[in-house]
Structure formats: structure tokens, C-alpha cells
Amino acid sequence: MTTPRDLLFVAMDMESSRPVEQGDLSLALAGAEAIDLLGAEAISLDGDHIVPGHRPAMDDPLLDEAASSLDRQAMHESVGDWLWRRGRGLSSAYVAALEQDGEVTRQRGRGPFRTGQTVLVDSPARRRATDRWASDEPVLAALAAAVGIVDKRTESSPSVDDDAVATVLAAVNDAVVELEAVRQRRAIEDAAFDNIWRGQ
Incomplete structure (x- = not known):
């Protein structure tokens, strides 16, 4: 299995103590892809x-799609x-790929419009991710x-020895922090807009 799939499992x-934001997870999955591409010497x-x-x-x-999408121009893009x-x-x-591979299923929801919840099935891939x-x-x-x-990781947490992998992980952290700042700014702007409409 791959690091992105293991992360998704x-x-x-x-x-978690708070719901995982889809945007944060997408950024981390892209970082996981970059790490696997480093391991395969594709980058x-x-x-x-x-x-x-x-x-x-x-x-x-x-x-494979990630490897195909690499910028092969002379001025290469940053990890961020x-x-x-x-x-x-x-x-x-x-998630769609896991569903297609039979790694997840959708539990039927109640009511006419509920699509149900995505649930992992017990599989060798899931067990490998759990072991990892x-x-x-x-x-x-x-x-x-x-x-x-x-x-968050502490000083006693196992560290990453590879400098390139550490660079990717730092970029993931920075991107997640940046995305959270964008969310907070939008929330403030939306609240201010609502207040204007309410005459406050």
C-alpha cells in the first residue's frame, strides 16, 4: 500500500479530538504522495x-497520476x-478509489435523501495501515x-532522518496552518457581513 492510502485509513x-478537515487531509495526502515519489526516486x-x-x-x-502531473519545466515548482x-x-x-477497490462501503442512511456513511471494511490493506x-x-x-x-508531535516522538522527507512534512504543516488562517479570515468576514445585514 501507499502512504496516502495508509493515511486515509x-x-x-x-x-480525533476534532473532525479532520477535508482540505487539511487533501494537503497531507499530496504530501504523502510526494514522500512516496521521493522513495521511488521519481522526484x-x-x-x-x-x-x-x-x-x-x-x-x-x-x-501514478501524481507522477504524471509533475512539472518538468526548468523552473520546478516548490513543495508548497x-x-x-x-x-x-x-x-x-x-475515498472514491478505496470505494472502487472495495476497501470502504456506504452504510444506508435513513430517510429518502441520506446517502449514508462511508465505513471501512476489514481488509489486509486496512490491517497493514493499522500495523504501520x-x-x-x-x-x-x-x-x-x-x-x-x-x-502535535513532541520531542520524544520518533524523528524523520531523511532531509527531503522532513522538508515535505514541514511544507504540509505550513500549508495546513495557512489554510486554517484562510478559514478564520473568511469566518470573520462572513460574520461582519451578516452583522451589516442585520443592521448591527
Whole structure:
């Protein structure tokens, strides 16, 4: 399995202190893709810029799509730009892929318009992700912390030794913080707009 799929399994399996935002998860999934592409030597980093490498055949269709979408121009995009570009709607794409592969099912909802809840089935892929999570594997744990599945990492948490992977993880954290700032700004603007309409 891939890191993005493992992250999604964990996100759907774990009870977090707050709901995982789809935008945060999409950014983290894009980061997980970048980490797997680093591992496959499909990319390397020049500072914080992605440099495409050889074009391996990836076993996962979404990861293969990620490799195909790399910017192969001389001026390569930054990891942050990749996260925002690749991450758009990515959590929905991964959920759909899991559903297509029979890894998730939809429980029937009540009432005529309810589509039901997406639920993981017991599968070897889910068990592998659970084992990886239980081992406190640093990359998966750091991605989970970035989206709020668990509390933030501490000094005693296992660290990531690879500098390129650490750069991607830092970019994921920065992007999630930036997205939260955008949400807060919009909430303030919406509240101010509502107050104007109410004559306050």
C-alpha cells in the first residue's frame, strides 16, 4: 500500500479530538504522495523545489497520476505549490478509489435523501495501515499530527532522518496552518457581513 492510502485509513479509523478537515487531509495526502515519489526516486528536492527524476510505473493509479502531473519545466515548482495544486479535492479522489477497490462501503442512511456513511471494511490493506500506525512510524505519525488526527508531535516522538522527507512534512504543516488562517479570515468576514445585514 501507499502512504496516502495508509493515511486515509488512519484518518477514517481514528477518533480525533476534532473532525479532520477535508482540505487539511487533501494537503497531507499530496504530501504523502510526494514522500512516496521521493522513495521511488521519481522526484528529488533541490532545496524546497521538486525535481522530477525517472518515470517509474507506480502500482497505485493515483500515485501514478501524481507522477504524471509533475512539472518538468526548468523552473520546478516548490513543495508548497505542489501541495496546493495536487491537493485540490484529493481526499475525495482517494475515498472514491478505496470505494472502487472495495476497501470502504456506504452504510444506508435513513430517510429518502441520506446517502449514508462511508465505513471501512476489514481488509489486509486496512490491517497493514493499522500495523504501520501502531509501530509509530514517523512519517505516518507526522502526517496524522499535521491534520489533527493526533496531538502535535513532541520531542520524544520518533524523528524523520531523511532531509527531503522532513522538508515535505514541514511544507504540509505550513500549508495546513495557512489554510486554517484562510478559514478564520473568511469566518470573520462572513460574520461582519451578516452583522451589516442585520443592521448591527
